[in-house]
Amino acid sequence: MNVIQEFETRMLPDLVPGFRQLVGQARVSDPILLNQRAMVRMLVPVQWILRRVGTDGIRLTKAGHLPPAVVIEASFELDWGWPIEVNREVHIRPLRELRVHLRDVGLLRVSKGTLLLTARGRTLAESPRELWRYLAATIHHSRTAGVSDATRLLLLYVATRTLDHRAEYLEVLARGLGSIGWAVSEFGVSGEDAAEEIIAPKWRLLTRLGVFEESGHGFGRTETVTVGGAAFARAALKVEVAAVPSA
Known part of the structure; x- marks a missing residue:
């Protein structure tokens, strides 16, 4: 159903x-006829986060947020119109919400204070068509x-x-x-x-x-x-x- x-x-x-x-x-x-190039454009923020986490992961702050250096990187790379002096994830709600969503749908996980890719996250990070469909489904x-x-x-x-x-x-x-x-x-x-x-x-x-x-x-x-x-x-x-x- x-x-x-x-x-x-x-x-x-x-x-x-x-x-x-x-x-x-x-x-x-x-049928879904959207070409892969259009899918990739939609996936820019998601793929950036997944790639930034990468194989080494990201050590979160004690409060469980992305560290300031990564927040500043995001403000440059994603071009969402944030003031450059903003370096706290708590002040950039869309970034935090996207990260939390990717965790909730099984692409990211937190272990011992470090943000990591799940097995599914690693598989889909460089497979735009499959990643796009998975995000739509979830x-x-x-x-x-x-x-x-x-x-x-x-x-x-x-x-x-x-x-x-x-x-x-x-x-x-x-x-x-x-x-x-x-x-x-x-x-x-x-x-x-x-x-x-x-x-x-x-x-x-x-x-x-x-x-x-x-x-x-x-x-x-x-x-x-x-x-x-x-x-x-x-x-x-x-x-x-x-x-x-x-x-």
């Missing part, structure tokens, strides 16, 4: 036809079921390429979560605010992977889905519902 089919089992019968229409718009059944991974569901719903709308503003995504996510049985009161906030709180870390992760191309500022800001982003979303939605395998 793939993630789309699993959602239908939790919906009221009268909601299923509209959901299937959305799935059709998302072209989830289409992008929803979270210890919180609501975050996993929200991520899959977000990816479904990403695959349609019909929305351009974060507020639009939050509106449909709030409705979508309700349609599969989540009550907003379970998150302690309501509506779009709940969706924002739930999806924010995954949104940042998807942005760093090149799923969204952001432009403008303030109310004029847009988040346009890239061609690679739509392909990534479809690949993620094709996978069977299963736990992330152990490293």
